[in-house]
Structure formats: C-alpha cells, structure tokens
C-alpha cells in the first residue's frame with residue numbers, strides 16, 4: 001500500500017492533501033499536526049471514518065517530538081515511506097506587508113525575529129522532518145525502486161518572479177523559501193543515485209484562510225494582486241481553492257520521474273506561479 005506523510009495537516013493545503021489522498025483506500029496516509037486539539041474538526045472527523053488515515057502530533061522544529069512521531073509512522077507503514085509531503089510552514093504573518101527596510105522605528109527589533117522565525121520553521125523544520133524520515137524513505141527506494149519527497153514552496157521564493165513582479169513585501173517568508181529551495185536541491189543531488197525524487201512545488205495562490213478577512217487583510221490582498229499583476233498582467237487576481245490546488249499538484253506528481261529531481265515547478269507543472 002502506498003504510504004504518505006503530510007506535514008501541517010491541521011488546516012489549509014495540508015488538510016486538503018490528506019483528504020484527497022486518503023480518498024483512495026489503498027493509500028496509507030499519516031497527517032502530521034502540531035496540535036491535535038486545535039486542528040480542524042473536519043480532519044478529526046475524517047480520521048474516524050477513514051481507516052487508512054492517521055493523525056500524529058509533532059512540531060516540525062522539535063527533535064524529540066519528531067523522533068516520537070517517526071515511531072508512530074513506522075507502526076502504520078511497517079518501516080517504509082513512499083511519499084513525504086513537506087507542507088507545514090509559517091506562512092501568514094502580521095508584518096508580511098513590511099519591506100526589509102520598512103520596519104517602523106518602534107518595531108525595528110522585530111525584523112530579526114521575523115527572519116529567524118521563518119528560517120526556523122520553513123528551512124530548519126523541513127530539514128529536520130526530512131532527516132527524521134529519510135531512513136523510511138530510503139527503505140522504500142531500496143525495496144521498490146523509488147520514493148519521493150515533495151516540498152511546498154512559493155513563487156515568492158523565486159528570484160525571477162520577485163524581479164518580474166517587483167515584489168518588495170514578505171521578505172522573511174520569501175527569503176526562507178528561497179533558502180529552502182537550495183536545501184532541497186542538496187538532497188536531490190545526494191539521493192539521485194538512490195532514485196529518491198526531491199521536488200519543490202508551488203501551489204498557486206490559494207485561499208486557505210480559516211476566518212473571514214478583516215479590512216486590513218483585504219487591503220493587503222489588493223496590494224498583493226496589483227503587485228503580482230505587474231508580472232502577470234492577464235492574471236484575474238482570484239485565488240484558487242485548496243481543492244483545485246491540491247488536485248492540480250497531485251496530477252503533476254503522477255508524471256514525476258527521477259529526471260525531475262531538484263526541480264521547482266508550480267501546480268501547473270511549469271514555471272507559471274499564478
């Protein structure tokens with residue numbers, strides 16, 4: 001049975017991944033959540049009705065929690081893992097509209113804090129998850145010929161997109177995602193000979209909000225749309241749904257081969273981020 005681990009399954013795209021993947025009863029799906037009790041109730045309901053879906057707790061930045069979680073994963077998969085989806089991230093923050101040199105005087109010290117927080121979860125957290133699960137992934141690749149590590153990235157982590165669309169906001173998040181791309185490339189190079197595919201994928205612009213937007217978030221969104229339309233003048237500014245994004249990404253994954261290892265592509269299977 002193909003086995004999957006999806007991090008950040010508590011809500012947003014992570015929840016949608018486990019929902020769509022566990023629809024097929026032949027998949028064994030483990031959703032890693034930071035906190036079971038604050039996860040979407042829909043996820044916990046799904047776990048009750050789908051025997052092939054298991055929720056396991058771990059903060060991706062915590063080695064001890066990850067070690068415990070890997071022990072749980074092994075019980076469900078028999079010690080192997082076909083596909084890891086690194087989805088968890090620090091993705092929406094109150095100061096994401098600030099430019100790197102635009103933190104007001106009374107918030108200047110928060111720039112370093114934001115840079116470190118994004119790096120800790122979005123880069124170190126992903127590396128810790130990969131390292132913890134690599135023995136299981138390598139066991140699959142040895143036994144069945146290949147395995148996959150799929151890591152969610154963002155057009156904001158792409159230098160060309162940043163220049164083309166003149167994106168100056170979201171520095172700490174964007175920088176962490178750019179660093180993550182290189183981390184994934186390092187693994188891709190090292191594990192190509194073992195037939196383990198490492199792919200970075202952007203989900204498109206997806207509405208994963210769990211609460212209605214405030215006037216401030218609507219204003220920030222309008223600014224983001226205007227910025228993105230500098231590079232993509234024909235883009236209509238409407239985010240796609242998690243259902244659309246995840247089904248598009250799963251479709252892209254179907255055609256993956258080892259020749260794709262190390263690539264960074266979008267939900268459209270190319271370099272079109274929106």
Ligand SMILES: NC(=O)c1ccc[n+]([C@@H]2O[C@H](COP(=O)([O-])OP(=O)(O)OC[C@H]3O[C@@H](n4cnc5c(N)ncnc54)[C@H](OP(=O)(O)O)[C@@H]3O)[C@@H](O)[C@H]2O)c1
Nearest residue numbers: 008010011012013034059060087088089152154205206208
């Ligand atoms: N939505 C978009 O338009 C978009 C665009 C480009 C890229 N992406 C990428 O796609 C992925 C998913 O995005 P999303 O919009 O679904 O994000 P989201 O709604 O903000 O959800 C983030 C998920 O990550 C989990 N998480 C954060 N820190 C964690 C930690 N330390 N340990 C364990 N779990 C942690 C959260 O858990 P809690 O519930 O416990 O906080 C939550 O499940 C991210 O990698 C994001 O960067 C999204």
